[in-house]
Amino acid sequence: MAKYHKCLKKLDEELEKTNTRLVANILNQNHVFIDTERIRKLRDGKKATTVIATYCPFCGEKLKGT
Numbered sequence: 001m002a003k004y005h006k007c008l009k010k011l012d013e014e015l016e017k018t019n020t021r022l023v024a025n026i027l028n029q030n031h032v033f034i035d036t037e038r039i040r041k042l043r044d045g046k047k048a049t050t051v052i053a054t055y056c057p058f059c060g061e062k063l064k065g066t
Contacts, residue, residue: 004029007058025052030063 008030012021025031034051054066 003064005056005061005063007056007061008032008063011058028065030065032057032063 008022008024015021023033023035025033032053034053034057036048036051038046038048052066053063055062
């Protein structure tokens with residue numbers, strides 16, 4: 001398993017103060033999901049597209065294991 005990226009670890013520590021955490025993949029904690037939503041709610045049964053960061057959104061460094 002890849003080592004947890006320093007920026008993500010620091011952010012999780014800060015978010016913990018407000019009972020919050022980043023949503024990450026169980027198998028690779030460096031796969032951080034970017035929250036998305038559908039613009040218009042259509043009755044087509046489709047869900048919003050999932051986006052997974054491969055570079056740290058805070059420092060720009062490539063995330064290990066991505």
